[in-house]
Amino acid sequence: MTVKAKMTVDKEYKIGQIDERIYGSFIEHLGRAVYEGIYEPDHPSADEQGFRTDVIELVKQLRVPLVRxxxxxxxxxxNWEDGVGPVSERPRRLDLAWRTTETxxxxxxxxxxxxxxxxxxxxMAVNLGTRGINEARNFVEYCNHPSGSYWSDLRISHGYKEPHKIKTWCLGNEMDGPxxxxxxxxxxxGRIAAETAxxxxxxxxSIELVACGSSNRKMPTFAEWEATVLEHTYDHVDYISLHTYYGNRDNDLGNYLAQSLDMDQFIYSVICTADYIKAKKGSKKTINLSFDEWNVWYHSNEADKKIEPWSIAPPQLEDIYTFEDALLVGSMLISMLKRADRVKIACLAQLVNVIAPIMTEKGGEAWKQPIFYPYMHASVFGRGTALHSIISAPKYDSKDFxxxxxxxxxSVHDEDNEVLTIFAVNRHQTENLLLxxxxRSFEGYKILEHIVLxxxxxxxxxxxxxxxxVPHSNGKSKVDNGQLEASLSAxxxxxxxLGK
Structure with a gap:
C-alpha cells in the first residue's frame, strides 16, 4: 500500500521572509562544548589561538549565522569580567549551574x-541572576562603545581596538525556573529586565534585546509569565524567548515524531500572548520570537547523574543521537519555518559535544551526528521566503496527539537564485508516501536534486x-506539466x- 498526499505551493502564498538567524546555534560554558569542543590547544588541528580547525570547518558547513x-x-x-584580560590572571570559579569548575x-x-x-x-547573554543593570550596561560599553570611556578603553588595552558591535543580547536565561x-x-x-534594557x-x-519567556510550555506559570514580563518590557525589548526539548522516553515512535505539533502550539500560544499585550497597550510595535533553545535531549540524563562535582569540562549532556531523532529535528525546523513571519531567531542547543550535531574526540576526530544533516540542509537551502503550503494528507492518532x-x-522560495525547496518528513513507519x-506558479522549474535521509x-x-x-541524493521525484510527483520513503x- 502507498499512502498518498496532495500539496499546493504557490509563489504568492507567502508566510514571510526567513531571517537567517533562525538557523543559529548555542555554545555554553557547559561540559565539553568549549574546552575539548571548539577549543583544544594541544589538538593536531588547533590554530594559533587553540581553536580546533576541524570543528570550524564542520560549523562552516552548517552555515551557522548566529551563536548564543x-x-x-x-x-x-x-561574571563577564572574569573572562577578559590576561588569561594567566583569570580566576577559577565554581559554576553552580552545572557543578563544575570554570577556568x-x-x-x-x-x-x-x-x-x-x-x-x-x-x-550575547547577560547575567540577571546574581547581577543586574550596572554589570549589563558596562558589558555593552566594553563590547560596543568605540573608545574614550573606562570600559571601552579597557577592551582596547586587551588588544581589541575596534568595537565588537554585538547586535543581539539576551536579558538573562530561564528566570522562571526554580x-x-x-x-x-x-x-x-519584568522590572529588572525593563530597567536593564x-x-x-x-x-x-542599535542593539536588539531578547526577554526571557518560559523555560518550556509545561511550566505552571506559562503564558501568565510571558504576559507579565511583556507588560513591563514591551517598549524596551524586541523578542521574547522560547525553549523546548523533546525525548522518546516511552519508546513510542509515533508519539515521538508528533512532538513537533507541541512545538507548533507553543509558538502559536506565545504569538497570541505577545499580541494580547500589544492590543492591551495599543502599541504599533510587534514583538517577535527567539526560539533560542530547541533540540532533542534525553539520552544522557542518567549518565549526567554520575559526573564528579567540580570537574573541569566533564562529558556532560553528550546525547548520542539516533536516526529517529534526526526525523524529529527535521520536523522542528519545519515548525519554525512555518512561522517564519514571527520566529526570527532560533538557536539549536547546542553546537559541539553538548546535545550537539558535532561531536569531538579529545586529540582525535570531529564527527557528524544524524541531526547534523537536517539542520545543515535547512540552513543551506532554506534561505528566502517561506511559503504557505496547502497540504491534504492522511492522519493518525497517538498517545498524546x-x-x-x-x-x-x-516550502521555501529563493527568489534571487530561482530555486524552490520543499522540506518534508514522512512520519509513516511502514509505507512510502506518494506526494x-x-x-504551476513555478513555470519551467525542474528537479535539481532530491536528498533523502x-x-x-x-x-x-x-x-x-x-x-x-548519512543522506543520499537518489530520491524519486519528477515534474510533469506543473505537477511534482515524489515518492517519500517510510x-x-x-x-x-527545483529550479530552472
Missing amino acids: YPGGNFVSGY NQIGTNEFIDWAKKVNAEVN WQIGHKTANEY KAMKWVDP TDIPYLDAV DCDI EHDDVKATNKQNRSNV LSWNVIR
Missing part, C-alpha cells in the same frame, strides 16, 4: 574571535560508524530542490 553565548544556566552566575581560559574576546572564524554573529541562580517571579524579572540601549541604541498528518512539509504537488533502524547512530546515518527526511 555564554549560557544558558551558566550565565546566571557568570575562564576562554572568554568574551576569544569567543568573538572564534565566531568570526566560522562567519557567525554572537548573541533551578536558575537568582530565580525570580514574573514581576521581579533601558540602560543597555542608552549605551548603544490526534490528527497527526503523515506528511510534515514546508502529488501542484507547482533514511535508515532501516530508527535507533541507528554514527558513534561507531560515521557514515551509518520514515524519511526529504529535501526536494
Whole structure:
C-alpha cells in the first residue's frame, strides 16, 4: 500500500521572509562544548589561538549565522569580567549551574574571535541572576562603545581596538525556573529586565534585546509569565524567548515524531500572548520570537547523574543521537519555518559535544551526528521566503496527539537564485508516501536534486560508524506539466530542490 498526499505551493502564498538567524546555534560554558569542543590547544588541528580547525570547518558547513553565548544556566552566575584580560590572571570559579569548575581560559574576546572564524554573529547573554543593570550596561560599553570611556578603553588595552558591535543580547536565561541562580517571579524579572534594557540601549541604541519567556510550555506559570514580563518590557525589548526539548522516553515512535505539533502550539500560544499585550497597550510595535533553545535531549540524563562535582569540562549532556531523532529535528525546523513571519531567531542547543550535531574526540576526530544533516540542509537551502503550503494528507492518532498528518512539509522560495525547496518528513513507519504537488506558479522549474535521509533502524547512530546515518541524493521525484510527483520513503527526511 502507498499512502498518498496532495500539496499546493504557490509563489504568492507567502508566510514571510526567513531571517537567517533562525538557523543559529548555542555554545555554553557547559561540559565539553568549549574546552575539548571548539577549543583544544594541544589538538593536531588547533590554530594559533587553540581553536580546533576541524570543528570550524564542520560549523562552516552548517552555515551557522548566529551563536548564543555564554549560557544558558551558566550565565546566571557568570561574571563577564572574569573572562577578559590576561588569561594567566583569570580566576577559577565554581559554576553552580552545572557543578563544575570554570577556568575562564576562554572568554568574551576569544569567543568573538572564534565566531568570526566560522562567519557567525554572537548573541550575547547577560547575567540577571546574581547581577543586574550596572554589570549589563558596562558589558555593552566594553563590547560596543568605540573608545574614550573606562570600559571601552579597557577592551582596547586587551588588544581589541575596534568595537565588537554585538547586535543581539539576551536579558538573562530561564528566570522562571526554580533551578536558575537568582530565580525570580514574573514581576521581579519584568522590572529588572525593563530597567536593564533601558540602560543597555542608552549605551548603544542599535542593539536588539531578547526577554526571557518560559523555560518550556509545561511550566505552571506559562503564558501568565510571558504576559507579565511583556507588560513591563514591551517598549524596551524586541523578542521574547522560547525553549523546548523533546525525548522518546516511552519508546513510542509515533508519539515521538508528533512532538513537533507541541512545538507548533507553543509558538502559536506565545504569538497570541505577545499580541494580547500589544492590543492591551495599543502599541504599533510587534514583538517577535527567539526560539533560542530547541533540540532533542534525553539520552544522557542518567549518565549526567554520575559526573564528579567540580570537574573541569566533564562529558556532560553528550546525547548520542539516533536516526529517529534526526526525523524529529527535521520536523522542528519545519515548525519554525512555518512561522517564519514571527520566529526570527532560533538557536539549536547546542553546537559541539553538548546535545550537539558535532561531536569531538579529545586529540582525535570531529564527527557528524544524524541531526547534523537536517539542520545543515535547512540552513543551506532554506534561505528566502517561506511559503504557505496547502497540504491534504492522511492522519493518525497517538498517545498524546490526534490528527497527526503523515506528511510534515514546508516550502521555501529563493527568489534571487530561482530555486524552490520543499522540506518534508514522512512520519509513516511502514509505507512510502506518494506526494502529488501542484507547482504551476513555478513555470519551467525542474528537479535539481532530491536528498533523502533514511535508515532501516530508527535507533541507528554514527558513534561507531560515521557514515551509518548519512543522506543520499537518489530520491524519486519528477515534474510533469506543473505537477511534482515524489515518492517519500517510510520514515524519511526529504529535501526536494527545483529550479530552472
